[in-house]
Amino acid sequence: PPQMTGDFGTLMGWVDRFRTLKVRTNADTPHDSKVAREFGAEGIGLCRTEHMFFEAERIAAVREMILAADVEGREKALAKILPMQKGDFIGIFREMKGLPVTIRLLDPPLHEFLPQEDKDIDELSRTMGVPAATLKHKVEFLHEFNPMLGHRGCRLGITFPEIYDMQVRAIMEAACELVKNEGFSIVPEIMIPLIATVKELAVLKANAVRVCDEVIAKYGVQVEYLIGTMIELPRAALTADEIAVEAEFFSYGTNDLTQTTFGLSRDDAGTFLPSYVDAGILPEDPFVSLDQNGVGQLLKMGCERGRSTRPNIKLGICGEHGGDPESVIFCHKIGLDYVSCSPFRVPIARLAAAHAALGGGTDQTK
Numbered sequence: 001p002p003q004m005t006g007d008f009g010t011l012m013g014w015v016d017r018f019r020t021l022k023v024r025t026n027a028d029t030p031h032d033s034k035v036a037r038e039f040g041a042e043g044i045g046l047c048r049t050e051h052m053f054f055e056a057e058r059i060a061a062v063r064e065m066i067l068a069a070d071v072e073g074r075e076k077a078l079a080k081i082l083p084m085q086k087g088d089f090i091g092i093f094r095e096m097k098g099l100p101v102t103i104r105l106l107d108p109p110l111h112e113f114l115p116q117e118d119k120d121i122d123e124l125s126r127t128m129g130v131p132a133a134t135l136k137h138k139v140e141f142l143h144e145f146n147p148m149l150g151h152r153g154c155r156l157g158i159t160f161p162e163i164y165d166m167q168v169r170a171i172m173e174a175a176c177e178l179v180k181n182e183g184f185s186i187v188p189e190i191m192i193p194l195i196a197t198v199k200e201l202a203v204l205k206a207n208a209v210r211v212c213d214e215v216i217a218k219y220g221v222q223v224e225y226l227i228g229t230m231i232e233l234p235r236a237a238l239t240a241d242e243i244a245v246e247a248e249f250f251s252y253g254t255n256d257l258t259q260t261t262f263g264l265s266r267d268d269a270g271t272f273l274p275s276y277v278d279a280g281i282l283p284e285d286p287f288v289s290l291d292q293n294g295v296g297q298l299l300k301m302g303c304e305r306g307r308s309t310r311p312n313i314k315l316g317i318c319g320e321h322g323g324d325p326e327s328v329i330f331c332h333k334i335g336l337d338y339v340s341c342s343p344f345r346v347p348i349a350r351l352a353a354a355h356a357a358l359g360g361g362t363d364q365t366k
């Protein structure tokens with residue numbers, strides 16, 4: 001792209017000679033992946049999969065899956081999504097041409113998928129052959145007052161294991177197909193969100209390994225894969241030594257980790273946070289620039305504890321802070337392997353990583 005040529009291109013060439021921290025991107029479409037590669041991204045650190053499920057043909061199937069009476073019903077609904085989901089990953093893997101790709105399994109607050117209007121429930125009632133009143137009752141049962149602290153992330157993977165099974169199948173079928181037919185090299189990184197205890201990860205990892213090995217056997221190709229987790233709850237950082245028994249990589253989800261460490265809603269941060277910053281109670285918006293004294297210390301602890309169990313564990317960050325210069329410098333200092341940020345912030349993250357390698361930045365911890 002034009003941004004990468006001329007003097008700017010020369011500067012970025014120097015930057016890459018000095019930095020040791022890798023820079024990946026957060027992308028969930030082939031288009032974003034392409035843009036990010038052009039900006040110098042060295043992989044995808046976070047491919048969110050939530051948006052993929054909101055597409056018109058899919059949302060009905062998702063609702064059907066949630067409201068199905070049994071495993072068979074859930075699997076039948078998800079079978080409609082599998083080919084589309086596989087297509088999503090083929091498109092992204094192709095665009096990334098063998099660079100690492102971390103795909104995060106579904107992490108929506110469940111309520112976003114529930115039918116809200118009577119007409120949606122009536123339609124589901126017709127397609128599923130179940131009385132509308134029964135479906136309505138189920139929707140009411142699933143209602144939560146605090147969905148961001150509720151039935152989301154890996155908790156959904158535990159209660160609806162068929163969702164993650166379908167996604168893992170789609171990821172591995174996409175990878176195996178490209179390896180087999182297009183001579184690609186690809187090592188998918190499967191990431192499980194919102195882990196609080198190692199037991200959650202152990203259960204979900206066992207399921208994922210079973211599906212991966214089944215797909216690999218079916219295609220008869222040799223494909224490696226990694227299974228890791230997001231560290232985005234304080235408990236995960238505190239027990240990172242236990243979690244690293246199961247996780248082959250960690251990625252810090254500092255959006256949720258900031259929310260849960262401060263007990264501060266990331267979705268309502270505009271209401272009083274600016275006055276806190278104005279009054280000097282907080283130096284900056286902690287959702288923008290990493291709170292190095294608090295949240296940053298959890299990152300540091302997570303790295304130390306994770307590495308004490310698994311010395312070569314791969315460590316990254318994929319919250320918004322991965323594209324904020326001071327936060328990137330902090331990530332270099334605590335020894336992360338990579339930061340991941342939105343495509344347009346990749347150049348600034350590369351620059352900050354070089355700045356860090358040359359000893360730049362201020363220590364904001366006190």
Ligand code: PEP
Nearest residue numbers: 232253254255256318319
């Ligand atoms: C995070 O919590 O920092 C994260 C990257 O995940 P999401 O923003 O999708 O919750």
Ligand code: MG
Nearest residue numbers: 232253255256
């Ligand atoms: Mg998160």
